[in-house]
Amino acid sequence: MSPDRILSSGGGELPARVDVVVVGAGITGASVAHQLARRGVSVVVLEQARRPGAGATGASGGMVRAYDQDPVVAELALPSLAVYRDPACWASGRAPLHAVGAVSVADPGQALALGEAAVRINGALGTSARLVADRAEVCGIRLAGGVALVEPEAGWVAPTEVTGDWLLQAGADGAVVRHGVRVHEVAARGGRPVVVTDAGEVSAGAVVAAVGPWAADPVPGLRSVTPVRSRSIQVTIVERRPPAPHHATFVDLRTGLYAKPVGADRTLIGMPHLVWGSPVDAEPDPVHARATVSALTAHLPWLATAAQLTAVRAADAYGGPAAHGRAAALLEPTGVPHTWSVRGWNGGGVKTAPEAGRRIADACLADALTELA
Structure with missing residues (x-):
């Protein structure tokens, strides 16, 4: 069928x-x-x-990784990543995961917790997650003073x-x-x-x-x-041209900023949009789109000159x-x-x-x- x-x-x-x-x-x-x-x-x-x-x-960014600060979400995310990686689970016969890697950036005070999480993830999935605490950049993402949990086998799916x-x-x-x-x-x-x-x-x-x-x-x-409350989500698609590097998906746990590659020459970026009671079909907010680009240049400096292609707004459920x-x-x-x-x-x-x-x-x-x- x-x-x-x-x-x-x-x-x-x-x-x-x-x-x-x-x-x-x-x-x-x-x-x-x-x-x-x-x-x-x-x-x-x-x-x-x-x-x-x-x-x-x-409208979701579609980023998937095993790590999450919420232990309940992490308990669900870890086996979910295994499913996204397994071609046998899909009618298409191929895994939907784009394994570009995932970088979770956090305050240096979270280094011990991130390291322990990497051990748990690797033990469950046989992956190569690791803590990065002594570099300014990893996987095309600048850490902006933070440390990072890197999951090379994670990435994103098309929801x-x-x-x-x-x-x-x-x-x-x-x-x-x-x-x-x-x-x-x-x-x-x-x-x-x-x-x-x-x-x-x-x-x-x-x-x-x-x-x-x-x-x-x-x-x-x-x-x-x-x-249940609805809260606005908005993402912006920007053009990624050389010399802008390929990069992993990433989220800054300190600020909620996030980004993921979309194909070879585009990147999706987002940050929290704290508008409660937002309808699903609201019009994009151009001020928020510009602020997202500005905030993310600390992690992706090439965004300062990147062309903004489109903004997509919807809403998510919070309970x-x-x-x-x-x-x-x-x-x-x-x-x-x-x-x-x-x-x-x-x-x-x-x-x-x-x-x-x-x-x-x-x-x-x-x-x-x-x-x-």
Whole structure:
């Protein structure tokens, strides 16, 4: 079955009843659907946009690495990186990871913690992560007075490509994927959820909403116990011409600045855009775009003369913290029985999606089949 056939599957009747309905075909929803379908669970994926990854997923930088300051995110990111590196996990037959390396820059006082993290990462993945504390530059990134954890085997993925691959696999395993379908309500009937859409109703054993920033203003029945807030994200694509060097992906943990190469002659750059309650389709902020270039010249000096090609703005979901080691903590209950909302990922959804999807699928499967007539 071709990717185009699955990813454009907006027509046809919806099944009257399935084990699980996944609302949202971003990267996390696609991962959950893939994991459920491969277990033989009947799944319907509903996406209001006409294409997958149209919200925060499409605007994400797509950087993946095993290290994160948050131990809960790090626990998910490490096995996720292993999946992104493994060609056998993908319908395309090739790993989506562009292994250009990843550089996490931090205050020198974090050197011991970064060194310990490198040991853990290498022990789990057999990689060559290392601490760099005595150089001004590494992998094309100036450290600007910091130290760095370097992960040569990490890098970036194209989030919409990953999303499409998972939806392709889910469809091949029997999932029904519908784009251009709007959910109006999730209601409780007979102790189980019913998803009301403009294409009909679906009764489900369980519902999981992976809607990203739309969770901040959910449809009835999908409001999580812990409020979700939307926050603006904006990235700028700049032209990278010689003598500008090739470089790894990087994030400055002190400031939130980040960058990744995009092909041979372009670089994506970003920094926090602290606008709360931002709509997904807001117009780019030119002041922020200029400030991003200015701030990042400390790490990439060639940016001072680089041409700015485009700016992309969207929004991301921010929610409460997940409890360490608990798969169920990745889901927030709603007011409808057996209906769950994926926690806000605070910008880390791509990095964690493979492992988070697996754990969420396990939790949904257990809930969907419990006492299901």
